[in-house]
Amino acid sequence: MKIYSCCGNESVTKKYFCPECGGSEFEEKEVSDSGTIYSFTKIHVAPTEFAELAPYNVVLVDLDEADCKVTARMLNDVSIGDHVTLDRIENGAYIYRTI
Amino acid sequence: MTETYIHGIGMTKFGTLSESSMKDLLLDACAEALKDAGRPKVDAVFIGNFMGGSISNQEILGAIVANDLGLGYIPTAKVEGACASGGIALRQGILGILSGEYDTVLVAGVEKMKHASTADVTQAINAAMDTTTNEKSAGLTFPGFFGVLANRYFNETGATKEHLARVALKNRENALNNPLAQFQKPATLEEIMNARMITEPLGLFDCSPMTDGAAAIVISRKKSPIHIRATAQVSGPTKMQDAKNLLSIPAIGESGRIAYEKAGIGPEDIDVVEIHDCFSMTEIIAIEELGFFPRLEGWRAVEEGRTKVTGDKPVNTSGGLLSRGHPIGATGIAQVYQLVRQLRGNAANQVENAKIALAQNLGGTGSYSTVHILERV
Numbered sequence: 225m226k227i228y229s230c231c232g233n234e235s236v237t238k239k240y241f242c243p244e245c246g247g248s249e250f251e252e253k254e255v256s257d258s259g260t261i262y263s264f265t266k267i268h269v270a271p272t273e274f275a276e277l278a279p280y281n282v283v284l285v286d287l288d289e290a291d292c293k294v295t296a297r298m299l300n301d302v303s304i305g306d307h308v309t310l311d312r313i314e315n316g317a318y319i320y321r322t323i
Numbered sequence: 324m325t326e327t328y329i330h331g332i333g334m335t336k337f338g339t340l341s342e343s344s345m346k347d348l349l350l351d352a353c354a355e356a357l358k359d360a361g362r363p364k365v366d367a368v369f370i371g372n373f374m375g376g377s378i379s380n381q382e383i384l385g386a387i388v389a390n391d392l393g394l395g396y397i398p399t400a401k402v403e404g405a406c407a408s409g410g411i412a413l414r415q416g417i418l419g420i421l422s423g424e425y426d427t428v429l430v431a432g433v434e435k436m437k438h439a440s441t442a443d444v445t446q447a448i449n450a451a452m453d454t455t456t457n458e459k460s461a462g463l464t465f466p467g468f469f470g471v472l473a474n475r476y477f478n479e480t481g482a483t484k485e486h487l488a489r490v491a492l493k494n495r496e497n498a499l500n501n502p503l504a505q506f507q508k509p510a511t512l513e514e515i516m517n518a519r520m521i522t523e524p525l526g527l528f529d530c531s532p533m534t535d536g537a538a539a540i541v542i543s544r545k546k547s548p549i550h551i552r553a554t555a556q557v558s559g560p561t562k563m564q565d566a567k568n569l570l571s572i573p574a575i576g577e578s579g580r581i582a583y584e585k586a587g588i589g590p591e592d593i594d595v596v597e598i599h600d601c602f603s604m605t606e607i608i609a610i611e612e613l614g615f616f617p618r619l620e621g622w623r624a625v626e627e628g629r630t631k632v633t634g635d636k637p638v639n640t641s642g643g644l645l646s647r648g649h650p651i652g653a654t655g656i657a658q659v660y661q662l663v664r665q666l667r668g669n670a671a672n673q674v675e676n677a678k679i680a681l682a683q684n685l686g687g688t689g690s691y692s693t694v695h696i697l698e699r700v
Contacts, residue, residue, distance in 0.1 A: 263471045263472070284563060
């Protein structure tokens with residue numbers, strides 16, 4: 225997982241300017257895809273483009289090696305605190321699985 | 324402090340209004356507000372609307388209002404800020420008056436949703452998220468964000484699904500007394516708890532409905548008994564994964580803080596509140612963010628009945644988005660409609676001797692929030 229950091233702020237999304245210092249120099253680093261489930265929801269009513277996947281889980285993963293979170297989809301049910309890792313990337317979505 | 328006053332209000336019934344077009348609803352609410360204000364000369368029009376383009380293929384709402392109501396060659400605009408479109412439209416009207424450009428402004432909000440399928444509306448509402456990200460690709464929905472938030476809130480507090488249900492039940496009970504509300508059938512705690520899941524742990528009653536409806540208000544620099552004491556607006560994170568603290572929606576807290584500062588008062592001075600309960604969970608977060616109750620303790624206030632009409636901080640006496648209904652662009656204006664009725668002393672679920680009122684309107688998953696503080700003078 226690629227992480228962008230500046231002023232101690234780490235994020236999986238790249239921004240033009242740092243919200244703290246206004247700078248545009250972000251350090252890029254590669255960290256482990258693994259993390260723990262910070263929270264989740266099982267979506268039963270989905271928009272048209274995801275309707276055939278429902279019900280599916282959307283999870284917020286607290287990354288092990290960075291001070292930031294990433295949103296991902298999981299097919300199996302999870303609980304807060306479960307250890308998970310990236311299984312694959314599918315149409316721009318991170319698909320995670322339980323370790 | 325703003326030198327801006329409310330002179331007239333209008334609102335259609337909220338619900339399934341299949342006989343009326345979006346334009347019909349908008350014009351009905353605007354005409355009622357203008358009559359209530361005594362048909363003043365209007366200098367500008369701002370309309371809050373979110374999905375008129377995508378669902379009804381209808382834009383130019385400002386010009387339609389000016390033309391069909393015979394308001395003359397005046398400036399008009401549609402304002403979009405997702406579910407905060409109405410609140411932002413009101414703020415733009417106030418700023419137009421404060422700038423000195425206008426004396427009197429007509430502000431309205433409208434949405435027509437019930438003719439479309441749930442899947443298509445869910446898709447259209449997803450436009451209120453940043454759709455270019457891995458988050459959207461993961462299949463996160465708008466309600467889904469609040470489901471993720473709720474599960475974490477449960478994890479960190481003593482709150483359970485029953486507390487969410489108590490919010491939904493309170494707002495349903497309030498709606499039963501509001502003839503303009505969408506839902507007028509009583510519900511039980513058990514029914515709410517056992518309703519079908521939308522996005523866990525949020526069930527059907529935890530989610531605001533699709534609604535047709537419109538609301539309008541006339542504001543002016545000329546004095547009236549209803550003074551708009553403060554207007555505030557801020558933007559916040561547009562992505563769940565960017566939230567520093569998932570259990571805080573900083574746009575709500577910051578817009579509230581600025582509004583209190585401008586009004587020179589605090590949360591303890593507010594007599595009656597309309598807040599943006601797009602989901603039952605959101606109402607609990609908002610009452611914390613606005614300083615009515617300590618952080619992570621809003622659920623206790625719900626449990627103790629403090630946000631009921633009979634409580635010390637009555638929230639959503641109209642029935643809220645959950646039961647009054649949520650025609651997206653109209654919601655921010657409908658909140659003010661209810662509060663003006665409260666300050667005039669003729670509201671559904673009237674709070675005795677209400678003098679200062681607060682409306683908070685949220686857009687996106689915390690992308691926008693407006694706060695307006697009204698005072699009877």
